[in-house]
Amino acid sequence: MHSSQWIIAGVFLLQGCTMGQPQQATSPRTEIRNCSMNPPYLPPTAIETTARLTALRGALRANGINAYIVPATDPHMSEYIAERDSRLGWVTGFTGSAGTGVVTLDRASLWTDSRYWTQAERQMDCNWELQRTIWIKSIGLWILEAVPPGGNVGLDPFLVSIDTWNSYREALHGSGRTLLPIETNLVDQVWGDQRPPPASSKIYSLPSEFTGNSWQEKVAGIRQQMEQHIQSPTAVLLSGLEETAWLFNLRGDDIPYNPVFYSYTLLTSTDIRLFVNETRLTAEARQSLQTGCPGPLCVELQEYGQVRAHIRDYAQGNVTIWLGTEYTTYGLYSVIPQEKLLEDSYSPVMIAKAVKNAKEQELLRAAHVRDAVAVIQYLLWLEKMVPQGLVDEFSGARHVDALRWAQEHSHGPSFESISASGLNAALAHYSPSNVSSQKLSVDEMYLSDTGGQYLDGTTDITRTMHWGVPTPLQKEAYTRVLMGNIDLSRLIFPADTAGRTVESFARQALWEVGLNYGHGTGHGIGNFLSVHEWPVGFQSNNIPLTKGMFTSIEPGYYRDGEFGIRIENVALVVEAQTEYQTGEKPFLTFEVVSLVPYDRNLIDISLLSQEQIQYLNTYYKTIRERVGPELQSQQLEEEYHWLQRNTEPFRRSSASTTATTLSMLAITSLVSTLLTELQA
Amino acid sequence: MHSSQWIIAGVFLLQGCTMGQPQQATSPRTEIRNCSMNPPYLPPTAIETTARLTALRGALRANGINAYIVPATDPHMSEYIAERDSRLGWVTGFTGSAGTGVVTLDRASLWTDSRYWTQAERQMDCNWELQRTIWIKSIGLWILEAVPPGGNVGLDPFLVSIDTWNSYREALHGSGRTLLPIETNLVDQVWGDQRPPPASSKIYSLPSEFTGNSWQEKVAGIRQQMEQHIQSPTAVLLSGLEETAWLFNLRGDDIPYNPVFYSYTLLTSTDIRLFVNETRLTAEARQSLQTGCPGPLCVELQEYGQVRAHIRDYAQGNVTIWLGTEYTTYGLYSVIPQEKLLEDSYSPVMIAKAVKNAKEQELLRAAHVRDAVAVIQYLLWLEKMVPQGLVDEFSGARHVDALRWAQEHSHGPSFESISASGLNAALAHYSPSNVSSQKLSVDEMYLSDTGGQYLDGTTDITRTMHWGVPTPLQKEAYTRVLMGNIDLSRLIFPADTAGRTVESFARQALWEVGLNYGHGTGHGIGNFLSVHEWPVGFQSNNIPLTKGMFTSIEPGYYRDGEFGIRIENVALVVEAQTEYQTGEKPFLTFEVVSLVPYDRNLIDISLLSQEQIQYLNTYYKTIRERVGPELQSQQLEEEYHWLQRNTEPFRRSSASTTATTLSMLAITSLVSTLLTELQA
Numbered sequence A, B: 001m002h003s004s005q006w007i008i009a010g011v012f013l014l015q016g017c018t019m020g021q022p023q024q025a026t027s028p029r030t031e032i033r034n035c036s037m038n039p040p041y042l043p044p045t046a047i048e049t050t051a052r053l054t055a056l057r058g059a060l061r062a063n064g065i066n067a068y069i070v071p072a073t074d075p076h077m078s079e080y081i082a083e084r085d086s087r088l089g090w091v092t093g094f095t096g097s098a099g100t101g102v103v104t105l106d107r108a109s110l111w112t113d114s115r116y117w118t119q120a121e122r123q124m125d126c127n128w129e130l131q132r133t134i135w136i137k138s139i140g141l142w143i144l145e146a147v148p149p150g151g152n153v154g155l156d157p158f159l160v161s162i163d164t165w166n167s168y169r170e171a172l173h174g175s176g177r178t179l180l181p182i183e184t185n186l187v188d189q190v191w192g193d194q195r196p197p198p199a200s201s202k203i204y205s206l207p208s209e210f211t212g213n214s215w216q217e218k219v220a221g222i223r224q225q226m227e228q229h230i231q232s233p234t235a236v237l238l239s240g241l242e243e244t245a246w247l248f249n250l251r252g253d254d255i256p257y258n259p260v261f262y263s264y265t266l267l268t269s270t271d272i273r274l275f276v277n278e279t280r281l282t283a284e285a286r287q288s289l290q291t292g293c294p295g296p297l298c299v300e301l302q303e304y305g306q307v308r309a310h311i312r313d314y315a316q317g318n319v320t321i322w323l324g325t326e327y328t329t330y331g332l333y334s335v336i337p338q339e340k341l342l343e344d345s346y347s348p349v350m351i352a353k354a355v356k357n358a359k360e361q362e363l364l365r366a367a368h369v370r371d372a373v374a375v376i377q378y379l380l381w382l383e384k385m386v387p388q389g390l391v392d393e394f395s396g397a398r399h400v401d402a403l404r405w406a407q408e409h410s411h412g413p414s415f416e417s418i419s420a421s422g423l424n425a426a427l428a429h430y431s432p433s434n435v436s437s438q439k440l441s442v443d444e445m446y447l448s449d450t451g452g453q454y455l456d457g458t459t460d461i462t463r464t465m466h467w468g469v470p471t472p473l474q475k476e477a478y479t480r481v482l483m484g485n486i487d488l489s490r491l492i493f494p495a496d497t498a499g500r501t502v503e504s505f506a507r508q509a510l511w512e513v514g515l516n517y518g519h520g521t522g523h524g525i526g527n528f529l530s531v532h533e534w535p536v537g538f539q540s541n542n543i544p545l546t547k548g549m550f551t552s553i554e555p556g557y558y559r560d561g562e563f564g565i566r567i568e569n570v571a572l573v574v575e576a577q578t579e580y581q582t583g584e585k586p587f588l589t590f591e592v593v594s595l596v597p598y599d600r601n602l603i604d605i606s607l608l609s610q611e612q613i614q615y616l617n618t619y620y621k622t623i624r625e626r627v628g629p630e631l632q633s634q635q636l637e638e639e640y641h642w643l644q645r646n647t648e649p650f651r652r653s654s655a656s657t658t659a660t661t662l663s664m665l666a667i668t669s670l671v672s673t674l675l676t677e678l679q680a
Helices: A050-062 A087-092 A115-123 A136-146 A164-174 A185-196 A215-228 A241-248 A285-291 A304-314 A348-354 A358-388 A393-405 A422-426 A472-489 A610-633 A637-646 A654-680 B050-062 B089-091 B113-124 B134-148 B162-172 B184-193 B213-228 B240-248 B283-292 B304-314 B348-354 B356-386 B393-405 B423-425 B472-489 B612-634 B637-646 B653-677
Strands: A007-008 A011-014 A066-070 A099-104 A107-112 A127-131 A153-154 A179-180 A234-236 A263-268 A272-275 A299-302 A321-324 A340-344 A410-413 A418-421 A445-450 A452-454 A461-466 A533-537 A550-553 A556-559 A562-564 A569-575 A588-592 B005-008 B010-016 B065-073 B100-104 B106-109 B129-131 B152-155 B178-181 B235-238 B264-268 B271-275 B299-302 B321-324 B341-344 B410-413 B419-421 B445-450 B452-454 B461-466 B533-537 B551-552 B558-560 B563-566 B568-577 B587-590
Touching: A050 A066, A050 A087, A050 A099, A050 A185, A066 A087, A066 A136, A087 A099, A087 A107, A087 A185, A099 A136, A099 B393, A099 B410, A107 A136, A115 A127, A115 A562, A127 A136, A127 B178, A136 A164, A153 A164, A164 A179, A185 B271, A215 A234, A215 A241, A215 A348, A215 A550, A234 A241, A234 A348, A241 A263, A241 A348, A263 A304, A272 A304, A285 A299, A299 A304, A348 B356, A358 A393, A358 A445, A358 A461, A358 A569, A358 A610, A358 A637, A393 A410, A410 B356, A422 A445, A422 A556, A422 A562, A445 A562, A461 A472, A461 A562, A472 A550, A472 A556, A472 A562, A472 A569, A472 A588, A472 A610, A533 A550, A550 A588, A556 B321, A562 B152, A610 A637, A637 B612, B050 B065, B050 B089, B050 B184, B065 B089, B065 B134, B065 B410, B089 B100, B089 B106, B089 B184, B113 B129, B129 B134, B134 B162, B152 B162, B162 B178, B178 B612, B213 B235, B213 B240, B213 B264, B213 B348, B235 B240, B235 B348, B235 B410, B240 B348, B271 B304, B283 B299, B299 B304, B348 B533, B356 B393, B356 B452, B356 B461, B356 B568, B356 B612, B356 B637, B393 B410, B393 B419, B393 B445, B419 B423, B423 B558, B423 B563, B445 B563, B461 B472, B461 B563, B472 B551, B472 B558, B472 B563, B472 B568, B472 B587, B472 B612, B533 B551, B612 B637
Parallel strands: A066 A153, A107 A127, A153 A179, A234 A321, A272 A299, A321 A340, B065 B152, B106 B129, B152 B178, B235 B321, B271 B299, B321 B341
Antiparallel strands: A007 A011, A066 A099, A099 A107, A234 A263, A263 A272, A410 A452, A418 A445, A445 A461, A550 A569, A556 A562, A569 A588, B005 B010, B065 B100, B100 B106, B235 B264, B264 B271, B410 B452, B419 B445, B445 B461, B551 B568, B558 B563, B568 B587
């Protein structure tokens, strides 16, 4: 839902690693623009923006502003955005997922991070300067240079979070330039009828077999929290698309990969208002929402665009509105008087959604069993096809997508499949395209990070393979990534521990020899919702781990220009069995629900401790027990045997044990010789 | 310097555990007040405050305020405060280190945390209500109830941090009550000539053999940072007493346990102003400060009380003042216009002080060798005296203090010695007094957490002992605390890792069986300065770990009403030797500089991994090498032999190894029998 990136010391720490836009691993000079030539050189991929900019500058003049900020976000701070919301992409030509544009009457600049510099140079024409940073402070400094004192800077308040708005305001504070909320989006205005139309596909009810509770039960739970809250909120405002989708057990197709739809919800203690294009609801969905009408469990439907006016009216009364500040836009937030706000980072709906009940847990487990079948089919297929030189990154990605589609309840991939061979895998979020796809080979490592949407759950799994002879470093690094994955997965920790304080267990085995990785260690995941579901995970802005949460665990290692490794599972937070107990709640641990074995060719078993080996063998036993029958019921005999081979228990024959065994053998043979002689 | 407490879910997380005020482990009813009786019952320990309150209320009326907030802090946010700054203690009778009082015209309340509830009930009379919480929000709610709208609430802005001031302001915001800065302290006014006089002892120079750099070099380093800073600060303002003491290599005796003196410093790019009672400087100290006069390396002396007026004047110019917001008072901060501030959590002096150079590291190491001698003497003495019933908690504490005093360069204890037997040790920060001291016994565990001030360094060490037969749980818990200490001490981690992300390694061995502890895992420490030196440590507000920092590592386990365990060492952050390297800086690890062996009677060696045993044996070897010669040179032969006995290497005879050895023995004996027969 919001940007999952964190930057520490210039290195991107992705909350997860599954996001990605097609990207070139290598970029010859002719693929990027050269604006210092005369005339400038533009690659064929560059987009001509002169006319767009001229029109936009006209709109700036008409609105009396000197600069206009164009964010890459949508009104819900969604992680993936619809084409229609890709305003930055349209005005700049640049289609990367993160960036900010600023247009003045005579200049235009794009700010983006190191992942996207090459892509920006390929896609932008010379109207645009590229700024190789993303700090709002640096955007502010550029604006101070480009806009004279007394000037106005415009920004659409419905496209930025409260924090972002305040950061811009601070950056301009005391400088004589004023930040103005421009409520009609100027890019939309000049985009005109070329702009893709609003989504019109159906919004449908999730069948009750795939929901954890009826929406009425969910509403009752939230209302109970409102009543019990010391500040007695009278309403909860939902801006996150997955909040509304989860609450009403509705789904849609408005956003790529995430089955959500454009909406807001205002849930008060006495009524419920859903802001949505109501013509898009299926008859069944409408029926489900209105069985309780009139009454406190009646969902009143109102136009999506009416939300602001309605909130403004509602906020006139003696009310307190509870909202999540991490993803509510400044535009909505600012219509509510400060003293009528109850601000938390996340709304109670977001928190409730993060903790799956027993049925939701079972659904997610079941989705992972079928998902494992698709991935195992893919691994076996690769084993046979790669040595023949018949697979490239792109065809591999398409094949695993197809295998997932063939599984029951499938709704396609949960993000763009990452399929990276050799040095391409060193870019943690590389995805191939049909024009830039490398052939897979037995001489290189291959990283596959893919996931599926199923009616019962969302999945996300990464496996790394080598079908030939890995180098000693590849084998050691892979083994240590695996050790880290095991160490965090088997950790026992107190209830309500912050993920941030335990994620280093996934790194320790790498740290021991001076290795590390530059991204986060995991993210929450939904029941047929977002593959990156906030606010669960291992970063400082995630909420403490509690029983019933699902998170990915995904350590990795990336060697620039050489190879990349990541091992990712989804795991459920469960109660641990401990001899003692400190505090009122049982201690916790993880139950891994992704059920695909690792590449035995890359494991140096002598590095693992006895405990790690035992854990691994228990995991393999679980895989056999849960996936084996599913393979058989799908009549995948070859895959079944592949699974048996690949889940054979490991045994460590450590150096000392070997030595002991050898000396025992020697002595035994000596004894037998002696006995023979004696008998002779 | 500032409160080192963190509360999570109602449990106190002390940054370290060495703070403490005398406290009763048990409190019969007659020891505490009973205000619901008529007349009220007051124990002999209660202080009569009626006259003080009457006088204070007169001052409230004279100043036109309805409520007056009395914090427990001093103008430098010192961790320990002088008697003269104990305003809360004087007005309430309550002498605990943490609390807040509020006096209105007809009510008076004290807020303090669970550590101090019993003590407050013993020390306060019935003029005072006790509020069992410390949240500023709850103080605000009480004020809203006690003060009518339109009323004024007074607070001395020189006794609270910026954050605290803002929290009070927010708590009253929009309520019609106004928070007023009252610059003349009203408690001081009514305390009058009964208030202890200002410190008059000498402020002296630290001999150059005990300093890491001359003060001129330190000033040059800070000025260089000012020049290189992007915001070009013109001055650094130092409010922390240890900042000024460190910068000028000066020491004093104004605060218990911390060798600092009342002062402020304003260091600009062209001059240096030290605000201090200059008559207290020794001739040598004054000489040292003024050899460079006039000039940029001349320290101009100005009266301590002039600091605010001077800063106000200085801030009129075209200046930028750099300061640490964590410990600068709102009173000083508020005279500087917002646009002339460069705010960081900690000043560059605080950060520079945290990273010890090679000489400072050597000094701290040397202090720890002599400190180990005193602690080893104490452990041997206990071993002989406890079985005879000749030691109690208080006499033990006095004995170890005396042993430290006898060491070269000693300046006494670095905090009030914690000496806790049996269930008293379950209070993590218990200190005995001569009226409440338990006898040490071979039937109970004993926890000793003590430290010394030496001219070359400050020390802090905790050992836990049992001279009889520990219970299985005691032995397991002790061993797991030790395993945690070893696991964090031997961890290898990337440069600039946040302590918060690695401290769980000190807990994992406990977590594994459902045990945990409710305090922090460590704190920085100084060279003859604070025993809790900010901003180093393992909490979220500590700065990242870098080479040259010292921190304590002190996991524990506490079982209410039964026993308490803590094992604490001081460790230096050093470069690690790793096979590979990721990033530009070498990976880091810890070198433990506390050199005292653990209680073998409490270690279950079968729980330790081979790596932990090897680490322990290497540590013991270091102790022998470094402390052995010092014991011999101090002619402590008995202690020397005690040390040899107590640092014998450990060997694990695990079940499987034993079995192998036995079968080998059997075979060998069989062979030898056979050979004998053959030869016969």
